[in-house]
Amino acid sequence: MTNSGTTQRVSVIGLGAMGAALAQALLRGGHRVTVWNRTPAKAEALVGDGAVLAATAADAMAASDLVILCVLDDAAVREHLEPAAERLRGRTVVNLTTTTPEQARSLGAWAGGNGIDLIDGGIMAVPAMIGGPRAFVLYSGATAAFERYREVLGLFGRAEWAGADFGAAAMYDLAILGGMYSMFAGFQQGGRMVRTTGGTATHLATLMAPFLQAMAGLFGQYALGIDDPASYVPEQSADFTVGALRTIATAADESGTASELFEVLLKTVPGI
Template identity: 40%
Template sequence: MKNQDDANRTPVTVLGLGLMGQALAGALLRAGHPTTVWNRTAAKAGPLVAQGARLAGSVRDAVTAGPLLIVCVSDYDAVHELLDPLDEVLEGRTLVNLTSGTSRSARETAEWAARRGVTYLDGSIMAVPEAIGTADSVLVHSGPRPAFDLYEPTLRSLGAAMYLDADHGLSSLHETAVVGLMYSTLNGFLQGAAMLGAAGVNAEAFAPIAKTATGMVVDWFAGYGRQIDDGTYPALDATLDTHLAAMENVIHESEFLGVSTDLPRFVKALADRSVSDGHGADSYAALIEQFRTSSS
């Protein structure tokens, strides 16, 4: 027999059972939420059904199963392909869209939802599937605050649930900003691994040193963030002129080792332009002015 807490759990529908969708539905089930699932390939629902999920026979059946609908599919076009035909059953429900996309797509989908009487929260997942439902999972949400407050206890089943703003586009914008950070970090590691590999050092041996160095750089974020917000860039650690000398070393070392110089030359080109603009005595944060300039 279910206890009172279980009886009060919000029923949730999850559309999309890729690796992330399966992780989301699994976390909801573990938290005691009655969970309905749907996927184009129904076989993917097997493990979730074994854990107590209800497999819907159609998208319509899934949508009508409860007040809260979580969607995590390939892209926003797929979201609309699934939900556009269901206007008459969407009204009055809350849609939390955890599909990756752009801020423009998020805002357009919010307008689409409003025309159909759907309360819309756009969300982004800052975690790998294995972390969903743990302290290592963070999900950010944007849209109407009352809807977030209402369903925050349910959303916390998936990880730390953060509210950003009423602007529906901010969650997707945060996700793409983090993705850009991820690629920059990984590319820096690959450049270093290529350089060390030319000297016979295994990339795995480089990894712990790279992790320590990355942690040091992360500690600079808050201070650089304040400088960017203030619009002033005092060189508290090193000037941009000093950084340029270090960039030259990376280029020369790469050339000597027969490793590509594309990445370090690109970074130095940004710094050169910043110095030309008069920021040679400023901190590295002054490069934000280069990133704010459209390349088109």
């Protein structure tokens, strides 16, 4: 295998919107890229840019020292990797498919038993962001392999190491996505509420976005209460938070837009 900073042989399995964006970033970085997809037509643009289309997934994986998977789910990952175990021995596999932490740990154990270096990852970007300044990708698992290929992986976005626990990247990934979906749920509920007063969700968006961006600056403060609750002194008491959530829930009821969201949020208040 070559050292980082030189041309690498890299294979990408799965050419959906995200997989294709990853392969394109590798090509822009000057690497020798082999690709495979169930529907070969999806590889046409990449082949035109210099990628090599393999006849089978196993052939693609055998063509490179670094193999990247971006497929539907854990079952699809296993479907491709397990029959190719012998071909993958001594190589590095980076799984950028969204899975659970336990699925990542199970795959890590399987890889270790077959002499394969596994890095699990979570992509914090949409396809159009790949290779741009706002994209980052979380990685965990085989530490030495990550360091070996850090520069290559950095072509997708900032390479953020989460730790040797194979499930760490997946857990950070899902924690961040959980926060995102919670935020969107709050906006959707708020949009329904303001419309009952003649307002619009469009106007709410212009008000809520900058406010939430400012509130995100408090994450570090809240983190202290999770990491070291014994010494944490909150700026706002749990009673105040509970009262605010109950008032919001009452307003939703009164407006005819009642939601279970606020009861769920009440259960997350520390000490309640």
